Amino acid sequence: MKKQKNKLAGLQRRKAVSGYLFIMPFIIGFLAFMIKPLCQSLYMSFCDVQVESGSFTMVPIGITNYIQAFRVDPEFNRLLVEELTRMLYNTLAIMVFSFFVALILNQKFKGRALVRAIFFLPVILSSGVMLGLESNNSLISIIQASMEENASGVSITDAIQTILRTAGVGTRAFEKVFEIIDNIYDVAIASGIQIIIFLSGLQTISSSMYEAADIEGCTKWESLWKITFPMISSLFLVNWIYTIVDFCMRSDNEVIDKISTVMIEQINYGFSSAMSWIYFIIVIVFVAISSLIISRRVYYYD
């Protein structure tokens, strides 16, 4: 008996060792290229970094860099607030849009494969440098501006806006919604992966559940909220986190842009580290709080 237990422990140990061997590359990389630079950049954000040829020196100056970011720099506060609000409502819009599209794409109709292919195209075509270029494409924006000028009041959102305003409905609440609808292209091209994740979730729901609901007299609308929604609620969490992270790393993000400008062009490593740490901490806190709220509502089937 005792011998057997020993043997099991030996097997377990061997498995543990091989497990560690498998994840070794990650551990090395994590320590060397993540933890070390992370600590260094945290330290750097409290320092005045001077780069000379051949070496660099760091002089600790306390929280001066942070004070500079919040109190001295004219742009940083404004950019930060702008980016964060943009992130909030874009993420919401992306979630709703991708859930809706996934629902449609999960139905059976002719040409489904083609439509799926087109919806997934943005994942490829609007990644990396292309995204930044797209938003800088001033020719298109000039054309759009001139079109809007010519067709003022003709566009649907404008018309609805006018109607709502004359009907006396408060415009402030609707402004954001209209803004999102006007930017529907940005939402559509940012939600490729999210659609796929939702689709994969929808496909795992067994059809017998819908059948049972149908026999009991459930309408489609009810079964959407009572079956589909709870069954894929865990994917909302995944998508929420993915969307926020994706948004932080986009190349047309103005905060990121400012950080890299300060770093590469002004060679002010300390200040740029401080700014990136502020940004990073705000985003992490935001992700933590929001995912805590969402995960309370997530329903696990098994």
Place this chain on the structure above:
Amino acid sequence: MTKAKHKKSNDFWERNRKSGGYLLQKRIMTVVLSICRFILLFGMCFLILQPILNKISVSFMTEEDLYNPLVFSIPEHFTTDNYKLAAQLMNYGKALKNSLIISLSIAVLQITVCTLVGYGFARFEFPLKNFWFACVMLVILIPPQTISTSLHLHFRFFDVLGLSQLIRGETINLRNSVLPYYLMSATCMGLKNGLYIYMIRQFFRNIPKELEEAAYVDGCGTLKTFIRIMLPDAKPILTSCFLFAFVWQWTDGFYSKMFLGGTNLVSTSLSRIVDSLGAYMQRILGVKTTISVAYSNAILSTGTLMIILPLILLYLFAQKGFVESLSSSGIKM
């Protein structure tokens, strides 16, 4: 044939009458719904495709067409000069070759390592496993921009445990060399590698344990089980991850700018194309001129098209790999 059809339609009305109008109502609902769906999907597909179509039409226009308000979408003076100029400005042939080599090798390296790590997380029990997996989540969450400052300096004054300082008396400058990026890729710290680890782990977790145990009983070692039993099963998820790694590396600007600044890549040369157009014009005309917004944008669109062309070809061939395998493998929390 017509009789049968006639009978069928008769049958329909008969059935409708019997059901008290319910059947007709239901039929109309279905038709209306599918029309609505068609309009919606058509609109959204057009929304996504429109910029590409727009770029294609602009790329064939001459400069006067761009300013001619009568010309819409179809160029009046059809030309391929834009393509020639863009190719020259981006050094297209060389950039394409470099990008291909780097994207391929990086993608292969990243996916190999991520598969190993993902497998390790999915199939083995070891102390601190949850802690290390939390670290993977952290890697997904931390924007690379946060550590970019420090990595910048890290590779500028590169040193392994002070060895180089000891031997050569100075640190190695690895800026503008390809090596740092390969090092990072080989240790799972490249572009979105945390995501690949996560996806691959989720896949391996769903493989039944009996398969693995049978292999062990038959005398396979850990590594042999992994290569012979697990890898062939994981083909779909590995294909998707590989395609993602390739495509994202191809278009990536951030890592390319930081580590591969010296190498001529399509992504970096595209982001510089407007500046190089200015330099080119200055060289030809001999005086500093401002290029019209429309023309520089036409060149930019042409360059973008030339870069995404290989990706679109890849997508056409491997569409199934991108969409189907990812959704069928079922990513679950």
